[in-house]
Amino acid sequence: MLLINLFIIVNTLLPDYRGFLLNGWHTLIVAVVEIFLIGGVWWGSLIASHRIAGPLYVMVREIESISEGDFTARVNLRRYDMFQPEAEAINQSMEILQKRIDRIKSIVDEIEKQPGGYAPATPDHLARLRAELEQFKTT
Structure with missing residues (x-):
C-alpha cells in the first residue's frame, strides 16, 4: 500500500519519472482499492477485538458473581x-x-434433623464434614 502511494507521490513530484505510470483513472482505482483494504483491515480488527474483549468481560462478571457467593454462575x-x-x-x-458445598449442606441438614433439633453432631457427621472441608485449600 505504502509503496503504491510512494510511486504516486514520486510521479506527481517528478513528472519526467517513468517508473510507474498512472493516469487519472488508474489513480482513482488504486485509491478505491486502498479504501476497501483499509476498511477491511479495520472491520477485521474490530471483530477480532470483540471476540477477545467480550469473553473477558463475561468471565470477569461471572467471577465477581462467584466471589459474592453465587456458585451457580457459569461462563457462557x-x-x-x-x-x-x-x-x-x-x-x-x-x-x-x-x-462439594451441596454435600456439606446435606450433612448439616442431617444434623439438624436429629431428634431434639440442634443436637450435638455425631462423630460420623463430624468426620464427614471434616473430610469435605479438607478438600478446600485455604492456606
Missing part, C-alpha cells in the same frame, strides 16, 4: 468467541465446588 460464551477452553475449565471447577 458465543461459539465463535476466544477462550472457550478457559470458560469450560471455569465452569467445570464451579460444578465441582458447587457439589
Whole structure:
C-alpha cells in the first residue's frame, strides 16, 4: 500500500519519472482499492477485538458473581468467541465446588434433623464434614 502511494507521490513530484505510470483513472482505482483494504483491515480488527474483549468481560462478571457467593454462575460464551477452553475449565471447577458445598449442606441438614433439633453432631457427621472441608485449600 505504502509503496503504491510512494510511486504516486514520486510521479506527481517528478513528472519526467517513468517508473510507474498512472493516469487519472488508474489513480482513482488504486485509491478505491486502498479504501476497501483499509476498511477491511479495520472491520477485521474490530471483530477480532470483540471476540477477545467480550469473553473477558463475561468471565470477569461471572467471577465477581462467584466471589459474592453465587456458585451457580457459569461462563457462557458465543461459539465463535476466544477462550472457550478457559470458560469450560471455569465452569467445570464451579460444578465441582458447587457439589462439594451441596454435600456439606446435606450433612448439616442431617444434623439438624436429629431428634431434639440442634443436637450435638455425631462423630460420623463430624468426620464427614471434616473430610469435605479438607478438600478446600485455604492456606
